[in-house]
Amino acid sequence: MTPSPTPPASQPAAAAHPFEALTPDLVLDALEAVGLRGDGRLTALSSYENRVYQVHLEDGTAVVAKFYRPGRWSDAQIQEEHDFAAELMADDIPAIGPLALQPAGRETAGTLHHFGGFAFSVSPRRGGRPPELDDGEVLEWIGRFLARIHTVGARKPFVQRPALDVQTFAVEPMQWLLAHQMVPLDVQTLWAERCQQAIDLIAARADMAGANGQNKTNSSGIRQLRLHGDCHPGNILWTPTDAAASAGPGPHFVDLDDARTGPAVQDLWMLLSGDRQQQTRQLGLLVDGYEQFREFDRAELALIEPLRTLRLIHYSAWLARRWSDPTFPVNFPWFGSSDYWKGQIQMLEDQIEAMDHDPLVV
Template identity: 25%
Template structure:
């Protein structure tokens, strides 16, 4: 493993900033104001081109996604944009490449890097602190539901390219032997009782997911990260960023993701009702779809526990682990006490 991972957070950021600055030379124009915006899976930098264009430069985590998967993400974003959705424009290099690989001695491994046009707008909040207080919140969640439905409808009709590669938030990816974000039940911070509760919910979910099934009406390409910080409101327009988690999954898992960090908000019932109403203004949901919201909220929590387990020591894991355990265990208990309608 590269020596980079033994560095503290500030030292890692310094190395990534140096790499990003070097990579910018592969794009047309000169750039200034290179500033770190976010560092979780990827390091996302903001920069200003000499023509005034603000851009987002993404330095991808090593070996998290394959090159083919990263190119597929950009391909899907372009397809969504062509379908009229408000997503970031992909900016190619001088050589018309959407994705480049750059090596840095200070990091000791190559990193894939791409550039996107910066979307204007204000985020709805953060995963850590929830949704901002605003009287327009119900309208925003209605718009978010409609946006999710348009994405799912696009996926149902989209002719997927032969070489398209993305991960799956399916049974194996969520609760299989090796879930996509890690074996959440092995998280050291869990007590014995908490671990047994989560494993019981995992066993129940296997049955419910298989009974629910997969078809074009409930499963396909999803954004998979409709959290407050990835939804931008610019005047009356709602825009979507950060497609790094996008993959194949259940549509209701998408909606559960949008609600997970809002569960303790006093406006939650209104948020949920608005989200579902917005979705159903574009695309129908069955009784069975709606009944799967509680299971998918639980499964979403399990994925987050897998994330902090496999990224122990990161600032985000240190901040969120206790909160995620408490919330996911509460959801698991509620799920095990519930009964799904027969299909």
């Protein structure tokens, strides 16, 4: 087997990763600095991009502390995420955003804090389970809340956070992977050809680059708005209707870390699975719920496969760029081999074929 890729020269494998300094003591000290005293119980939650911990407090409650990956977002971009979450919660939309806390010596409360070289936020803990996406009522319910999220998202544009477009999600990642020799030579030429072929199809069919990240329509008439951005089932907590939970029954949307500007369908397509017939049924139920609150532009259905392809290309670059983080080689040991890239070539070929087919219709 070809060995996994080594990090680029700017991130040597021997260098300590910033997250190695994020010890349990530092996490507890950071919370104490914003007035929250932990009782010593701390559990790392599943997260690769950032570091997220459930922390039990001395008063018997628990919170979730999120420490942002250094260098990924600016403070202004993180604050814009927090402000978007606050807008959603103000409209009684079940998004889980950070708490406003006032550290000692600070004149006002805020949601973004700094300690030990890390930016962090603290959110209330909410329980829940993955949504049952084969349940029509669940899909309609999620569709209704997505429409409400998008109604808020359409009110004004993001200023600091970027757009979802072909340049940043496909062209630049492809160029970076090739420039840093992350693709083995035996498959590099074919992967690059298929990648470029897919990018050309996206550009021709979807015009993903329009609107310059603003809350406008792009040149193909698709409206751009503020999105959750990463609305897969793992970012929806479902509370059963018969549960006695403070958050209330139904879906609760978490992790706005990837919030950005894009088309509304970006927040729907990751909830689809199975064959074309199954996806058509699922999409129809989501849209039925969605249109109880907001019109859905059927022209956006042509973007589903281009968006899926963008995510496929971006994902490989994301893994490669994070390889100096010790958690990545441990959790993704299969990444970087010739077999991995051969699989990517096959998936790109499948996506090229999918983009040549008629889009889903609901």
